[in-house]
Amino acid sequence: MWQELREELVPQGVEVLTVALDSGGAEAAGPFIDAANPRHPSLIDATHRLDELLGINNVPMGVWIDEQGTLVRPPEIAHPGTSVLRDMLAEHGVPQDAPPLLLETLAEAAKIRVDPERYGAALRDWARRGGESPYALSPDEVVQRSRPRPPELSEAAAHFELGVHLRAEGDVDAAREHFRAAHRLDPGNWTYKRQAWSLEDPLQGPTEYYEGDWLKDVRASGAEHYYPRPDL
Amino acid sequence: MILTAPEIDPGAFAEHTGWEIKPEGACKADRCVPLPGAPEEGPVPAALLAEPLGMALVHDAPRALWALGPESGGRALLSAQMPELELPDRHGRPFSLGSLRGTRVVMVAWASW
Numbered sequence: 001m002w003q004e005l006r007e008e009l010v011p012q013g014v015e016v017l018t019v020a021l022d023s024g025g026a027e028a029a030g031p032f033i034d035a036a037n038p039r040h041p042s043l044i045d046a047t048h049r050l051d052e053l054l055g056i057n058n059v060p061m062g063v064w065i066d067e068q069g070t071l072v073r074p075p076e077i078a079h080p081g082t083s084v085l086r087d088m089l090a091e092h093g094v095p096q097d098a099p100p101l102l103l104e105t106l107a108e109a110a111k112i113r114v115d116p117e118r119y120g121a122a123l124r125d126w127a128r129r130g131g132e133s134p135y136a137l138s139p140d141e142v143v144q145r146s147r148p149r150p151p152e153l154s155e156a157a158a159h160f161e162l163g164v165h166l167r168a169e170g171d172v173d174a175a176r177e178h179f180r181a182a183h184r185l186d187p188g189n190w191t192y193k194r195q196a197w198s199l200e201d202p203l204q205g206p207t208e209y210y211e212g213d214w215l216k217d218v219r220a221s222g223a224e225h226y227y228p229r230p231d232l
Numbered sequence: 233m234i235l236t237a238p239e240i241d242p243g244a245f246a247e248h249t250g251w252e253i254k255p256e257g258a259c260k261a262d263r264c265v266p267l268p269g270a271p272e273e274g275p276v277p278a279a280l281l282a283e284p285l286g287m288a289l290v291h292d293a294p295r296a297l298w299a300l301g302p303e304s305g306g307r308a309l310l311s312a313q314m315p316e317l318e319l320p321d322r323h324g325r326p327f328s329l330g331s332l333r334g335t336r337v338v339m340v341a342w343a344s345w
Contacts (some may be wrong), residue, residue, distance in 0.1 A: 002340060003247070015340045016331060028344045030322040043319040043327055052301075052336050053315045055308025062340040063314075069333050071312045078340050123338060146309035151294050154301035155288035162292055162299045174295060191343075198345035204239060224326035 001081040003129055003131070005020050006040050012127040016040040021048050021059060023164045023195055047164055051191055055147035058190040058227070064126060064136070072126070072136040074146040076230040080120035101205045109221035122232045135232060145231065153202070156186035167199065176209050183212065190226070193217065235298040239290075240276040249302070250315050251285065258285060260303075260313035 004182060006016040017040060020029035025046040034043050050056045054063060054075050063071050094106050126133040137145065165176035175199025179196035186192060195205035204214035218226055233248045242253040251258045253276060257266040265284045268335075270276050278300055282289040288301035303310065318328045329339075 009338070013237060014336045014338060015327070017337050019236075019339060019341050021343045022345070026320075026322045026324065033322045041321070041327055041332075043321055045319050045341075049317060049319070052234065053317065055333050056341050059343045062338055065314050065332075065337040065339060067334050067336055069330065070315045071309070071314055074309060075341075078338070081275065098243035127336075142312040143307055143309045146307040148307045149304045150304060151288060151304045153288055154286060155290060156301070158288045158299035158301035159292040161234060162290060163302075165297070166292075166295065168287070172293065173293050174292070178290075178292070188320050194343070194345050201300070202345075 002040070003036065003038055005080055005123075006038075008128045009123070013130075014123075014127045017043070019043045019045050019050060021045050021050060021191060021195070023048070023167060023199070038139065046168075046192065047161065048195070049159070051189075055149065056191060057147065057186075057188065059194075064123075064132065066136070070139060071142045072131075074137075074142050077114070077227045078119060078230075079114040079116045079124055079227070081116050099203075099213070101203055105205075107202060108215055108218050108223055110225045111170070112218075113224055113229070114227055118232055119230055122230075152185045156182045156184075156189065156192065159185065160192050163196065180210060188221075233300045235278060235300065236288075236296065238278045238298055240278050240281060240300070241275055245276070245281070251303075261313060276281075288296065 002016050002018060009016065018038065020043070022029040022044060023046055025044055029044050049190045058077065061075045063075050064073040064186035066072050086222055094103055103124065122135040126135050130136070137217060159178040160182035163175045168176045179192070182192045183196070193212060194204055194214065197210060200207045206213045206216065217219070233245070245335070246252045251260045253267070253270070254264070255272070258281060259262045267280055267284055269289050270280050278298060281287060283298060286304040290299045290301070314329065316330055318326050319327055
């Protein structure tokens with residue numbers, strides 16, 4: 001998705017940079033990067049620095065950066081094209097012999113709303129017009145549109161970082177304690193939740209370690225709220 | 233920011249958070265926050281930074297670890313300047329985001345999970 005768009009954007013002076021938020025590092029994200037074989041820089045953020053530095057709390061989220069290194073759009077859901085998974089499901093349907101949890105998860109995921117046309121059009125406008133594009137925001141607007149960060153979100157970030165650190169050290173139980181604290185303090189942070197759940201179960205289904213799971217939490221908040229619509 | 237002692241080296245703090253410790257306090261973008269009681273040089277007690285900057289200091293006593301969260305009380309972005317950051321590619325080669333200065337960039341976070 002991003003590769004095709006990148007070939008269109010680069011001649012207009014816009015590079016694509018992708019960053020995998022994966023505590024498993026190259027072992028987790030590497031095979032996906034190898035399969036995509038991107039021509040753009042494709043990096044790995046094993047400690048979720050971008051969550052902390054920018055307020056990223058879901059994926060895919062993107063920021064736009066101008067030539068001077070100034071953000072002209074804050075983190076927002078970045079979906080410029082169709083989803084490979086959605087296309088496959090639309091064409092082939094869901095295999096009926098799939099595990100029930102997978103069937104339910106796919107059914108719920110199908111309710112998630114994305115608006116790739118608007119985002120893609122805005123990005124192309126910025127590529128064409130640069131700072132003259134109405135989608136390029138002033139520094140003050142960028143700051144004001146970034147996520148509010150009350151003290152409990154700082155505490156959540158500290159717990160999440162401890163969780164990632166301890167998990168890497170092999171202290172799985174201690175890591176879970178901190179991940180649970182991060183989830184409690186920042187319940188709207190899908191990055192914290194999905195990273196921790198995925199370390200227990202690739203489908204992010206129910207486990208004894210966490211109160212929530214993907215299906216339960218998406219249903220609780222409403223699939224239509226999973227990807228907030230970018231304010232374009 | 234993970235700490236193995238409840239004090240912070242100013243250089244490491246600046247590299248990790250963008251906050252530079254100066255005689256007038258901790259400074260980032262156009263903001264300086266006074267740090268009463270902070271030593272003029274050498275490591276700074278984490279607690280002296282935590283409260284004025286709104287950074288949560290979480291202590292995991294059994295593992296003798298501390299973590300200092302990001303500044304709080306406002307927005308996630310204190311300024312629109314993209315922070316300096318170096319991350320590895322899939323082969324472990326470091327890549328500085330600053331190396332793309334001069335080019336417009338759309339940076340996208342994704343995950344394998």
